[in-house]
Amino acid sequence: MSASNTAGTAILGAGIFAKEAHLPALQTLGPLAPKLRAVYSRSEKTAREFAAQATTLLNATPDVYYDGNPSFNLDTLLARPDISSVIVVLPITQQPSIILKALAAGKHVLSEKPVAPDVASGAKLIAQYEAQYKPKGLVWRVAENFEAEPGYIAAGRKVTFFSSRTVNFMDKDSKWYNTPWRTVPDYQGGFLLDGGVHSAAALRVILPSAMTYLSGFASLNKEWLAPHDTINTIIKNADGSHGIYELSFAAPSPSRTSAGGGLVFTGADGWLQVQQTQVRDLIHNVEKPILRVTIKSATRDANGVLGPEKEEVIDEPMRGVELEQASFFAAIDGKDDGLGSPLGALKDVAVIQAALTSSGGLIDLEKLISQS
Incomplete structure (x- = not known):
């Protein structure tokens, strides 16, 4: 694919992640991505600022669309024949209606995670896509960058038990907190849904079988x-393995975020750990994020004697947005x-929803999806 032989794309939404992740990813893809022909935001000011950044990064000036002017609103953008796809990076509760609007206009859609605010609305959205728009050849994908990360994919192994522990420090001065739709969320779980689907997706990619049952508690601290800002759960998988899934945004201070966290998977012959860390790019003299997979393994001989432990370290650059x-x-x-x-993204929402509503009861994750 190149910009010269395909219709262009548009980005709907001009927030932090659109600026800091999606634009740089388009820049990295270069001719492998279609030309960015338009950007949309609810406000003209935000749309123009985003377009200016896009011009700097992509050496192409996208047209600007915003609410309040019929000549330059979203409907006008979606009516353009030279735009075949859109990347939707909007607040969680707004996305389903915009996804359907874009599909109805004949556009392929890449929408940011989560797929929907809850399992029921996500299932309904998927059913409508598969009935009305997939038969027309339209592509809809959900942008879950953890699913695309090579480091998580490389970590897939036979698992006996696991632990996924993530504790985040979220203060009122954080740029991620200071957006209106996050400050007063109109969807379940707040940051637990918005950020939690990432760690649920990482488990979905690494575990060799589907997560089937969950029991846990949620709290606000x-x-x-x-x-809610904290969930603590146990999960059982289809193959009988099980583990702990914990997530919190209520760390009392930044130092708590590095204490005892991360992904650890234990199997019959060893264990592995997946950690996000930084390494220095010696060419550009900057720190870059990577996923480091550390694998420790040891096997027993015919007499049952445990052999020496071996270590393998796999470093993969974090480039999930680019790959998705x-x-x-x-x-x-x-x-x-x-x-x-x-559907994969819906399973991630199901994990978070089950954790928020379990109150100690056992929830069948597959039934939660199938009955929605």
Whole structure:
């Protein structure tokens, strides 16, 4: 694919992640991505600022669309025949209606995670896509960058038990907190849904079988992170393995975030750990994020004697947004690798919803999805 032989794309939404992740990913993909022809935001000011940044990064000036002017609103953008796809990076509760609007206009859609605010609305959205728009050849994928990260994919192994522990420090001066739709969330779980689907997706990619049952508790420990900021759960998988899944945004200070966290998977012959860390790019003299997979393994001989432990370290650069975009554009060209499946993203929402509503009861994750 190149910008010269395909219709262009548009970005709907001009917030932090659109600026700091999606634009740089398009820049990295270069001719592998279609030309960015338009940007949309609810406010003209935000849209123009985003377009200016896009011009700097991509050496192309996208047209600006915003609410309040019929000549330059979203409907006008979606009516353009030279735009075949859109990347939707909007607040959680707004996305389903915009996804359907874009599909109805004949556009392929890559929408940011989560797939929907809850399992029921996500299931309804998927059913409508599969009935009305998939038969027309339209592609809809969900941009879950943890699913695309090579480091998580490399970590897939036979698992006996596991632990996933993530504790985040979220204060009122954080740029992630200071957006209106996060400050007063109109969706379940607050940051737990918005950020938690990432760690659920990482488990979905690494575990060799599907997560099937969950029991846990949710709580609110910092009033400004309502409705919930912490979940602690246990999960059983289809193959009988089980583990702990914990997530919190209520760390009392930044130092708590590095204490006892991360992903650890234990199997019959060893264990592995997946950690996000930084390494220095000696060429550009900057720190870059990576996923480091450390694998420790030891086997027993015929007499049952445990042999020496071996260590393997796999470092993979974090480039999930770039890869999810590349997969989406390839799928439009008929080269579908299955990445970004809306059903996969729905399973991530189901994990978070079950954790928020369990109150200690056992929830069947597959039933939660199938009955929605």
